[in-house]
Amino acid sequence: MAHLVRHPRIHAFDNVEGRFGLESGYEAVRLLGRGGTGQTWLCRRRGTGEEVALKLQQRPLPKHTLDLTYNEVVIQAEVGWGSPHMCTLQEVMLTPTHLAMVLDYEAGGSCAEYVAAQIPKVARLELCVDEERARYMFRQLIAGVEYLHSLHVAHRDIKLDNSLMDGADPARVKLCDFQFAKYWGKPEYARMTTHLGTAVYMAPEVITNRQNHKSYNPVEADVWACGIWLVALLVGAFPFDNRPGVDDRTAEMQIL
Incomplete structure (x- = not known):
């Protein structure tokens, strides 16, 4: 590269x-x-x-x-x-x-801030972001993740907070915060063993790695996080319990 x-x-x-x-x-x-x-x-x-x-x-x-x-x-x-x-x-x-x-500087702020601003505007049972805009934003996220994976880089902390929006309308989504990102070697060796990330976005195999220390595929873990990202974008909540004050271990158990 x-x-x-x-x-x-x-x-x-x-x-x-x-x-x-x-x-x-x-x-x-x-x-x-x-x-x-x-x-x-x-x-x-x-x-x-x-x-x-x-x-x-x-x-x-x-x-x-x-x-x-x-x-x-x-x-x-x-x-x-x-x-x-x-x-x-x-x-x-x-x-x-x-x-x-x-x-x-990305003038649109983070996607997390964008979703938080939409929540008070929508009625109960309505989507925070309409499907057309969500599809547009999600395609850009996937394009960024696909680019990383093509270079044998796993992000390992994909979330709304780590995706920014520029000042255009419609805004372009960009990945940021690469502290946990990591290279891997040949595609067949895309295995990692580190337990890290943000609990509510973690794939089950990353969570269980804490106890069993088994390796996991970071590409699949990134894809799982993208799915959580999309759900949170659409409904303004995570698919698994993330009530205020709930610690990471409790959130992880909800996923498992």
Whole structure:
């Protein structure tokens, strides 16, 4: 896949002061969201006015996140330029206080935010998203997943939160967040053993891997997650119990 490899530019801002150490090149506009390992800001490049998303992680990074962060940077840099359904990583920067990933800004937000905004607008027993729009969005998700699989990459955390929408109408769906993504070798060796992902999107064989440690096919696990994605898009709820306050183990048992 050498023809797809375009590693992002890496810079170190050792002498820049400020909240993130990036103020000389970027103007912070607003906070887009917080995650388990950091936060993402909408920023504007000084000089060009281009809007980008800065995914920030405070340094030093916890040891348990180092491999995940490295994995995310490498895989997204290698696959992000080859499909319109991938969120593109432009560059990676180090400041004295933060590691920053500069990503294309997708003005439509996440598909999870889109569904959440539709729920109050629909009557009981109505779909959150009409079938025509859902079909359009799902085809784009599948196109992105098919592209990844063609490169022997499993995403392993497909969900509404990890799929973004650009500002077009109708919006284009793009996959993001490649921390859990992983390459495999030849197609016949598409087997993995790591128990990870988001509980309500996990395939049964990934859940049972915690106890039996049996390998599973990550392509099939991604396809299962796509099915959960579609159900959640259409009805605004998961096909298995995900009531507020329910822990991951309980959610997993509902799937099994």
